[in-house]
Amino acid sequence: MTIGTPVTPSSKIRRTPACTPGGPKVREENILVTVRMRPLSSRELAAYDLVAWEITDENTIVSKNLYHERHGGTYSFDKVFDPTCSTRKVYEDGARDVALSALNGINATIFAYGQTSSGKTFTMRGVTENAVKDIYEHIKFTREREFLLKFSALEIYNETVVDLLNRESGPLRLLDDPEKGGTIVEKLIEEVIKDDQHLRHLISICEAQRQVGETALNDKSSRSHQIIRLTIESSLREDSGCVKSFLASLNLVDLAGSERATQANTDGTRLKEGSHINRSLLTLTTVIRKLSCGKRSGHIPYRDSKLTRILQTSLGGNARTAIICTMSPALSHVEQSRNTLSFATSAKEVTNTAQVNMIVEKKQLVKKLQEEVARLEAELRSPEPTSAASSCLKSLLREKDFKIQQMEREINELKHQLDLERSSHKEKKSSDNHGPSCQAVKRLSFTTENDSISQKPDSTKPKSRKMGKKSGTSSGMLFTEIRKLETRQRQLGEEANRALELLHKEVSSQRIGSHETAETIAKMLAEIKVMHTGASCTSEVVHMKDKSTTLREEIARLDSQEGNISVLEEKLDSVQRSIEKLVMHFPNSQESTPESKTCSKKRKGGLPFTLSNAANMPNLIRSPCSTSSHKLMEDEIENRAPSKRTPNSEENCSVTNVSAQKQSSSINVKKVQKMFKKAAEENIQSIKAYVTELKERVAKLQYQKHLLVCQVLELEEANEASSEDDAETLTGQSPTPSWIAVFEDQRKEIIMLWHLCHVSIVHRTQFYLLRCLEQHLDDLGNASPALLGDDPACSVSSSIKALKQEREYLAKRVSSKLTAEEREVLYLKWDIPPEGKQKRRQQLVNKLWTDPLNMGHVKESAEVVAKLVGFCESAQPVSREMFQLNFVPLSDKKSWMGWNLISNLLHL
Numbered sequence: 001m002t003i004g005t006p007v008t009p010s011s012k013i014r015r016t017p018a019c020t021p022g023g024p025k026v027r028e029e030n031i032l033v034t035v036r037m038r039p040l041s042s043r044e045l046a047a048y049d050l051v052a053w054e055i056t057d058e059n060t061i062v063s064k065n066l067y068h069e070r071h072g073g074t075y076s077f078d079k080v081f082d083p084t085c086s087t088r089k090v091y092e093d094g095a096r097d098v099a100l101s102a103l104n105g106i107n108a109t110i111f112a113y114g115q116t117s118s119g120k121t122f123t124m125r126g127v128t129e130n131a132v133k134d135i136y137e138h139i140k141f142t143r144e145r146e147f148l149l150k151f152s153a154l155e156i157y158n159e160t161v162v163d164l165l166n167r168e169s170g171p172l173r174l175l176d177d178p179e180k181g182g183t184i185v186e187k188l189i190e191e192v193i194k195d196d197q198h199l200r201h202l203i204s205i206c207e208a209q210r211q212v213g214e215t216a217l218n219d220k221s222s223r224s225h226q227i228i229r230l231t232i233e234s235s236l237r238e239d240s241g242c243v244k245s246f247l248a249s250l251n252l253v254d255l256a257g258s259e260r261a262t263q264a265n266t267d268g269t270r271l272k273e274g275s276h277i278n279r280s281l282l283t284l285t286t287v288i289r290k291l292s293c294g295k296r297s298g299h300i301p302y303r304d305s306k307l308t309r310i311l312q313t314s315l316g317g318n319a320r321t322a323i324i325c326t327m328s329p330a331l332s333h334v335e336q337s338r339n340t341l342s343f344a345t346s347a348k349e350v351t352n353t354a355q356v357n358m359i360v361e362k363k364q365l366v367k368k369l370q371e372e373v374a375r376l377e378a379e380l381r382s383p384e385p386t387s388a389a390s391s392c393l394k395s396l397l398r399e400k401d402f403k404i405q406q407m408e409r410e411i412n413e414l415k416h417q418l419d420l421e422r423s424s425h426k427e428k429k430s431s432d433n434h435g436p437s438c439q440a441v442k443r444l445s446f447t448t449e450n451d452s453i454s455q456k457p458d459s460t461k462p463k464s465r466k467m468g469k470k471s472g473t474s475s476g477m478l479f480t481e482i483r484k485l486e487t488r489q490r491q492l493g494e495e496a497n498r499a500l501e502l503l504h505k506e507v508s509s510q511r512i513g514s515h516e517t518a519e520t521i522a523k524m525l526a527e528i529k530v531m532h533t534g535a536s537c538t539s540e541v542v543h544m545k546d547k548s549t550t551l552r553e554e555i556a557r558l559d560s561q562e563g564n565i566s567v568l569e570e571k572l573d574s575v576q577r578s579i580e581k582l583v584m585h586f587p588n589s590q591e592s593t594p595e596s597k598t599c600s601k602k603r604k605g606g607l608p609f610t611l612s613n614a615a616n617m618p619n620l621i622r623s624p625c626s627t628s629s630h631k632l633m634e635d636e637i638e639n640r641a642p643s644k645r646t647p648n649s650e651e652n653c654s655v656t657n658v659s660a661q662k663q664s665s666s667i668n669v670k671k672v673q674k675m676f677k678k679a680a681e682e683n684i685q686s687i688k689a690y691v692t693e694l695k696e697r698v699a700k701l702q703y704q705k706h707l708l709v710c711q712v713l714e715l716e717e718a719n720e721a722s723s724e725d726d727a728e729t730l731t732g733q734s735p736t737p738s739w740i741a742v743f744e745d746q747r748k749e750i751i752m753l754w755h756l757c758h759v760s761i762v763h764r765t766q767f768y769l770l771r772c773l774e775q776h777l778d779d780l781g782n783a784s785p786a787l788l789g790d791d792p793a794c795s796v797s798s799s800i801k802a803l804k805q806e807r808e809y810l811a812k813r814v815s816s817k818l819t820a821e822e823r824e825v826l827y828l829k830w831d832i833p834p835e836g837k838q839k840r841r842q843q844l845v846n847k848l849w850t851d852p853l854n855m856g857h858v859k860e861s862a863e864v865v866a867k868l869v870g871f872c873e874s875a876q877p878v879s880r881e882m883f884q885l886n887f888v889p890l891s892d893k894k895s896w897m898g899w900n901l902i903s904n905l906l907h908l
C-alpha cells in the first residue's frame with residue numbers, strides 16, 4: 001500500500017490546514033476521541049454476565065439500562081467501535097491520521113484509557129504495530145526527504161519513572177524544559193532506529209521489561225503507564241542551504257487501568273500499585289475536565305502526577321492527540337464503563353494547538369553557532385580565577401552574602417510597604433500612620449564595640465515606640481549611626497597606627513630586616529598619623545554642625561572620606577607585604593620548632609588582638625625578656641642542660657648575663673640567640689595577624705558604610721513615596737501593583753543566591769515563609785554557617801559542610817515530625833526509591849532546596865523543612881498566604897533573627 005503525506009479529515013481541523021513548510025502554522029483542534037468496546041471475556045461469559053451497552057451507530061453508544069436506573073444515557077464520540085471491529089479499523093479511524101502527523105513535524109500522542117482488563121494493551125499493541133508499518137511505508141515512498149528516527153521508552157511505576165531500555169539507571173528525574181515549556185526526562189536513553197525490524201525489536205524489549213502482574217480481572221494486568229516515544233526528524237535531501245527540517249515526536253501511551261480493589265481483588269503490592277494507578281488517573285481526569293472547561297479555567301494541575309507532567313504538551317498543548325477509550329460491555333462493570341465514557345466526553349472538549357516544529361535553517365544555525373563561539377571566546381578572555389582561586393571564592397561568597405542581605409532587606413521593605421498600603425487603605429489614612437521609614441530605622445541595628453553582641457530588640461517595649469516613630473526620629477537615629485561609624489573609623493586608624501608603631505619598634509630594637517624596610521615602615525607610620533589627624537578634625541567640624549546638617553549632606557561627607565579608608569586599606573596592604581619581607585629575612589624562618597608551631601596554631605584559633613583585647617595588644621607582643629619568653633628559655637635550658645641552670649632566672653634576661661653564660665657554656669649562648677630570634681619572629685607574626693585582622697575590619701567598615709548610605713537613601717525615598725502614597729490615598733487611587741512583580745523577581749534571585757552560596761535550608765525556609773523560627777534556630781545550635789553571624793568570610797567548603805550537617809540533622813527528624821503516611825507520600829512524590837545507598841529519609845532531605853529555578857519545588861521544600869523543624873506543629877497547614885504577599889504582620893511575632901544577624905556581621 002502506498003502512503004503519501006497523511007491527510008487530516010477536514011472535519012477535524014477547525015482552523016489552519018495541514019502543515020505548510022515556510023513557517024510554523026498553529027492549528028487548533030479538539031482531541032480525537034473514540035471508544036472501543038471489547039467482546040465479553042471468558043470470565044464474564046462464565047459468570048453469565050450481561051451486555052449492558054448498545055452501539056446504535058458508528059458514533060453513538062447507549063446504556064441498555066437493564067435495571068431501569070435513572071442514569072441511563074447516550075454518549076457520542078468521533079467513532080465508536082463495536083466488539084467485532086478489527087484493531088486495524090480502530091487504528092485507521094481513531095489513530096492513524098494523528099500518528100502520521102509526526103512525519104510532518106507535528107507532535108502526536110495516542111493513548112488508550114479505560115478500566116483494567118478493558119483492552120488497552122490489546123488495542124495499543126495493534127495501534128503501535130500499524131503505526132510502525134505506516135511510518136516505514138511513508139518513509140519508503142517519500143524519497144525526496146531524509147528521515148532520522150529515534151526511540152525511547154519509559155514506564156511510570158508507583159510514581160517512579162523508569163527507562164525501559166535501561167532499567168539499571170534507576171528512577172529518572174523530570175526536568176522542566178524552559179525552551180519548549182514541557183517536561184524532559186533526565187538521562188532517558190534515546191536510540192537511533194536503523195529500520196522497522198530494529199524498531200519492532202526495541203518495542204518487544206520494552207514489553208518484556210514492563211511491570212505486569214496478575215489480578216482477579218486480568219492475568220496480565222499492566223501495573224504501570226508505558227510511554228513509547230518515536231522522535232522523527234526529516235529534511236529534504238538536496239542541500240540548498242536554507243531548507244527547513246521537521247522535528248516531532250509520536251507518543252504511544254498505554255495507561256494502566258483504573259481498578260476497584262474489591263473487583264480486582266488486590267492486596268499487598270497489587271493494592272499499592274492500584275492506588276498509585278488510580279491516583280495518577282484521577283489527576284489525568286482532573287486535568288482533562290479542567291481543560292474541557294476552556295484553557296483559561298484556572299490552574300491546570302499537570303504537576304500533580306508524573307503522567308500528566310510528561311503528557312502536558314499532549315493535553316491542551318503543542319500536539320495532536322487521539323484517545324481510544326476501551327470498555328467492557330459487561331453489566332458487572334457498568335459503573336466503571338460509565339466513568340470511562342464520562343472521561344471520554346470531557347476529553348472531546350479539550351483543544352490542542354499543534355504546530356509544525358521546524359529546525360532552524362542551516363544558515364541561521366551557523367549564525368547562532370558563531371554567536372555562541374563569540375560569547376564563549378569573550379568568556380575565555382575575561383579574567384579567570386587563578387591560583388588565588390580560594391580567596392576569589394571567598395570574596396565572591398562575601399559579595400553574594402552582601403547581595404543576599406541587601407535583597408532580603410529590600411523584600412522586607414516591599415512586604416512592609418504592602419502591609420502599609422493595605423492598612424492605609426483600610427483605615428483611610430490615620431494621622432498616626434506608621435511610615436516606611438520606621439522599618440528602615442528598625443533595621444539600623446549596628447552594634448558598637450561596647451554594645452552587646454546580640455542586640456535583639458526589646459520586645460517588652462511598647463510597639464508604638466518601635467513602630468510609631470516618624471521620620472524625624474529615624475533621621476536622628478541615622479545621625480547617631482553615622483557618628484558611631486565615624487568613631488569606629490577613627491579607632492581603626494588608631495589601631496593601625498599602634499600596630500605600625502609596634503612593628504617599627506620591633507624592627508629597630510631587633511635590627512631585623514633591611515634598613516629600607518624600617519624606613520618604609522616609619523614613613524607609613526607618619527602618613528597614617530597625618531591621615532588619622534585629618535579624620536579627627538573632620539569629625540570635630542561635623543560635630544559642630546551636627547544639628548544643621550541634613551542626612552544627605554552627612555552621607556556625602558561620609559562618602560568623601562571614602563578615600564581615607566581606601567588609603568588605610570592600601571597602607572595595610574603594604575604593611576602586610578613588608579612583614580612578609582621581614583619574615584623572609586629570618587635566617588631560620590622555615591625551621592620553626594614544634595613548640596612555635598603549636599603557638600601559631602593556637603593563634604589561628606583566635607587572634608590575640610580581638611576588639612575586646614585591643615587595648616592589651618602591646619602586652620601581647622612578646623619581648624625576649626618577657627615572662628613567657630623567659631619561661632620558654634628556662635624550660636629549654638632545663639631540658640637540655642639541667643646542671644647549668646642559674647638559680648636566679650632574672651639574670652638570664654640581660655645580654656651581659658648571656659655573655660657570662662657564653663663564657664661558661666657556648667651551647668647556652670646559641671640557645672639564647674635562638675630564643676631572641678624566635679621571639680622576634682613570633683612578634684612579627686603576631687603583628688602580621690593583627691594587620692590582617694585590621695584589614696578585615698576595614699573591609700567591614702566599608703560594607704557598613706555602604707549599607708548605611710543605602711538605608712539613608714532608601715529612607716528618604718520611602719518618605720517621598722510615603723507622601724506620594726498619602727496623596728494617592730487622598731485622591732482615591734489604588735496602590736501600584738508593580739511591587740508584587742518586583743517582590744517575585746527578587747525572591748527568585750534570592751533563592752538562586754541561596755542555592756549558589758549553600759545557605760542553610762532552614763534559613764531559606766525561614767525567610768521564604770517569613771515567619772519566626774528563632775526558637776528552632778536556637779535549637780539547631782547554629783548548625784550552619786548561614787546562621788552564624790560572626791564569620792561572613794566563611795569558605796564555600798565550610799558552607800557546604802555545614803549544609804550537609806544541617807541535612808543530616810533534618811533527616812533525623814523525618815521519622816518524628818512526619819507521619820508514616822506523610823513520609824510515604826513524600827517518598828513517592830520526590831522519587832525516593834525504597835532501596836538506595838542512603839536511608840530514604842536522608843535521600844528525601846538531600847533533595848530539599850536543590851532546584852532553585854523551580855518555584856513549585858522551592859515551595860514544597862519550604863513546606864517540608866517547616867514541618868521538620870516543627871514550624872507547622874500546630875497542625876496548621878502552611879497556608880497559601882505565606883507564599884504570596886499576604887503576610888501576617890511582623891509586629892505580632894518575635895523579631896526575626898536575620899536582621900540581628902546582619903548587625904552581628906557588622907560587628908567589628
Ligand SMILES: Nc1ncnc2c1ncn2[C@@H]1O[C@H](COP(=O)(O)OP(=O)(O)OP(=O)(O)O)[C@@H](O)[C@H]1O
Nearest residue numbers: 038115116117118119120121122218221222256257
Ligand atoms: N477487542 C478485543 N477483542 C478480543 N479480546 C480482547 C479485546 N480487548 C481485550 N481483549 C482481551 O482482554 C484481556 C484484557 O485485555 P488487556 O490486557 O489489553 O486489558 P488492559 O485494559 O490493558 O488491562 P490492564 O489495565 O489490567 O492492563 C486480554 O486477554 C485481551 O486479549
